[in-house]
Amino acid sequence: MLTRTNLFSVRRVVVKVGTSTITHSTGKLNLLRIEKLARELSDLANQGKQIILVTSGAVGAGMDRLGLKEKPKTIPEKQAAAAVGQGILMHIYEKMFGEYGQIVAQVLLTRADSDNRRQYTNSRNALTTLLSQGVIPIINENDAVAVDELRIGENDTLSAIVAGIIDADLLVILSDVDGVYTANPQTCPTAELISEITDITPETEALAGGPGTARGTGGMYTKIQAAKIAVNSGITMVVASGVRDGVVRDIIGGAAIGTFFVSKENRLQIRKRWLAFGAPVNGAVTVDSGCEQAILTCGSSLLAAGVIKVEGDFEHGNTVRIVNLAGREIARGITNYNSEDVLKIMGTHTQEISDILGYKPYDEVVHRDNMVLLV
Numbered sequence: 001m002l003t004r005t006n007l008f009s010v011r012r013v014v015v016k017v018g019t020s021t022i023t024h025s026t027g028k029l030n031l032l033r034i035e036k037l038a039r040e041l042s043d044l045a046n047q048g049k050q051i052i053l054v055t056s057g058a059v060g061a062g063m064d065r066l067g068l069k070e071k072p073k074t075i076p077e078k079q080a081a082a083a084v085g086q087g088i089l090m091h092i093y094e095k096m097f098g099e100y101g102q103i104v105a106q107v108l109l110t111r112a113d114s115d116n117r118r119q120y121t122n123s124r125n126a127l128t129t130l131l132s133q134g135v136i137p138i139i140n141e142n143d144a145v146a147v148d149e150l151r152i153g154e155n156d157t158l159s160a161i162v163a164g165i166i167d168a169d170l171l172v173i174l175s176d177v178d179g180v181y182t183a184n185p186q187t188c189p190t191a192e193l194i195s196e197i198t199d200i201t202p203e204t205e206a207l208a209g210g211p212g213t214a215r216g217t218g219g220m221y222t223k224i225q226a227a228k229i230a231v232n233s234g235i236t237m238v239v240a241s242g243v244r245d246g247v248v249r250d251i252i253g254g255a256a257i258g259t260f261f262v263s264k265e266n267r268l269q270i271r272k273r274w275l276a277f278g279a280p281v282n283g284a285v286t287v288d289s290g291c292e293q294a295i296l297t298c299g300s301s302l303l304a305a306g307v308i309k310v311e312g313d314f315e316h317g318n319t320v321r322i323v324n325l326a327g328r329e330i331a332r333g334i335t336n337y338n339s340e341d342v343l344k345i346m347g348t349h350t351q352e353i354s355d356i357l358g359y360k361p362y363d364e365v366v367h368r369d370n371m372v373l374l375v
């Protein structure tokens with residue numbers, strides 16, 4: 001299992017950098033910081049590490065070039081700014097990485113690239129081929145075309161999905177803050193840095209606030225959501241300051257900087273990882289405590305008898321959250337019944353299903369093989 005002191009052994013590392021790190025407060029690109037990042041990542045690649053950079057900043061760079069003083073409000077304006085800015089961003093990266101002899105490639109993803117299992121596999125193949133050729137893929141969301149259901153909306157989650165797609169060992173999220181604090185340090189000066197998080201509880205999620213500047217998008221909240229995806233996929237994650245020179249090198253070297261999220265030991269197989277974090281979620285079922293125990297400790301499937309509440313409108317084959325009485329999501333899985341049917345059969349025994357529905361294609365609402373535990 002990875003700890004701070006054996007991070008030197010990591011091979012595949014995803015680094016995410018936020019707009020607040022690569023731009024000045026004027027909104028213009030922070031060229032010195034981008035240059036240092038390119039130098040550091042190129043050097044890690046020279047050491048034999050496989051590096052993937054997930055970068056924000058397209059909207060910011062586009063706003064600057066178009067002379068926009070305020071963040072675009074409408075989606076088409078955001079798309080236009082991103083389309084202008086993505087080229088600028090890539091041009092700078094290409095130039096800076098090129099200085100150090102490093103080849104880079106632009107990869108723009110949308111939600112569909114992880115929602116759809118075939119596209120998930122295609123993205124994986126493309127990225128792993130680039131890595132095997134010594135190229136650093138530079139990834140952003142395809143903001144110019146991604147609207148509504150096609151959008152992930154922010155790059156913290158995107159970076160965790162990418163880390164899952166390519167089976168990374170480590171995800172480093174660089175921001176304008178030293179890590180996760182006990183409260184937003186911008187509004188709470190007594191807040192303290194949390195060095196390590198072993199379990200992401202609802203309390204941990206409650207610590208995290210929104211973005212620190214008008215340039216940032218998700219704030220700490222989306223970084224914690226990303227950590228949930230990463231650690232449950234068996235990937236270690238660190239949130240640290242992108243302002244610090246050599247930050248990624250130092251983290252890999254074992255320095256106690258930033259907030260270290262301990263990963264769950266069991267690495268999810270690729271199919272289960274897609275199921276848990278790639279597939280869209282269409283609803284939720286709440287289970288009683290007996291059912292929760294059976295799922296978490298006995299390796300049981302989800303049976304109708306344990307379901308006490310159904311939320312959302314889902315079809316057979318959709319992915320649903322399995323939630324405990326405290327409202328915590330304990331698992332995710334593919335449902336064998338649609339929401340209407342689950343409403344009718346919840347709380348009943350398996351033998352009663354055919355009497356109630358007139359048919360019983362499956363004994364389980366969610367079979368264990370199609371379920372991923374999240375706690």
Ligand SMILES: Nc1ncnc2c1ncn2[C@@H]1O[C@H](COP(=O)(O)OP(=O)(O)O)[C@@H](O)[C@H]1O
Pocket residue numbers: 017018019020021056174175176177179180181182183184185186207208209210211212213215216217218219220221
């Ligand atoms: N508990 C917390 N710990 C640290 N930062 C927090 C917390 N809650 C909210 N934040 C805010 O999150 C900001 C970082 O997120 P964001 O502005 O989206 O930056 P980025 O562009 O790097 O994604 C910090 O500057 C801080 O103001």
Ligand SMILES: N[C@@H](CCC(=O)OP(=O)(O)O)C(=O)O
Pocket residue numbers: 017018019020055056057058059060082140141143153154155156215216217218219
């Ligand atoms: N895809 C967007 C970035 C969205 C985003 O998550 O921004 P940030 O909070 O700065 O990491 C862009 O390139 O502007």
